[in-house]
Each structure stands twice: as C-alpha cells, then as structure tokens.
Amino acid sequence: MLANYGYQDASGSFVITIDTDKCNGCGACAVACPADVFTVLDEDPNDPLRDEPVVVIGKEEKIRLKYTCSPCKPTTDRPPLPCLSACETGAISHSW
Structure with missing residues (x-):
C-alpha cells in the first residue's frame, strides 16, 4: 500500500510516499533524517x-x-537525500 504524507498549496505538491509493502520498518530512514521527519511504529x-x-x-x-526537507533536497553536485540513500528497500519517494 502507498501511504502519502504531505500537502498541496499554491506553490506545489509536497508529498513523501512510503510504500508499506516494501518498507521493512528497519528505521534507517529515521536515523538518517536530520529533520526527524520519520517515526517507526510497531503497527x-x-x-x-x-x-x-x-x-x-x-x-x-x-x-x-x-x-523541513528543503535543506536536504538535491541540487547540482549534491548527494541524494539521506532518507532515500538509507532506505535499502526503496520504499520512500518524494513528489518534489
């Protein structure tokens, strides 16, 4: 199942999607995220x-x-987002 978290306003759509079928709940993204956006739940x-x-x-x-995510957003010659790099299953995507 795809779980979409975020919002849309006049400046665009700002959504992080977590594919719960791929997510193994390891929490690597939560550790890697400098903004503490992610939380691991038991259920x-x-x-x-x-x-x-x-x-x-x-x-x-x-x-x-x-x-909160804008400091990590890649531009020229910058590494990929920490949460995406940490997620070994590829369960996370960003809309912007």
Whole structure:
C-alpha cells in the first residue's frame, strides 16, 4: 500500500510516499533524517493486518515537509537525500 504524507498549496505538491509493502520498518530512514521527519511504529495505522513495524510521518511533520526537507533536497553536485540513500528497500519517494 502507498501511504502519502504531505500537502498541496499554491506553490506545489509536497508529498513523501512510503510504500508499506516494501518498507521493512528497519528505521534507517529515521536515523538518517536530520529533520526527524520519520517515526517507526510497531503497527501500521493504515493496515491493521500488518504484523511488522512500519515507518510513518506524523501529522505535525507532514504539514511542514516543504520546509523541513528543503535543506536536504538535491541540487547540482549534491548527494541524494539521506532518507532515500538509507532506505535499502526503496520504499520512500518524494513528489518534489
């Protein structure tokens, strides 16, 4: 299942998508994220049948993604986002 966290306003759409089918709940993205956007939960609030941990983005964090993630956004000659690099399963994507 794709879990979308973020918002849309006049300046664009700012969404982080976590593919919960790929996410193994390891928490590597949470450790790598300097803005502490990610949280590991023992149970998936969107999938009551899931028995494994999963990474989510809290309500307070998702309304500020444009600003909290902007220091990490890649530009010319910059490394990929820390959360994307840390996620070995490729479960995370950004819309912007």
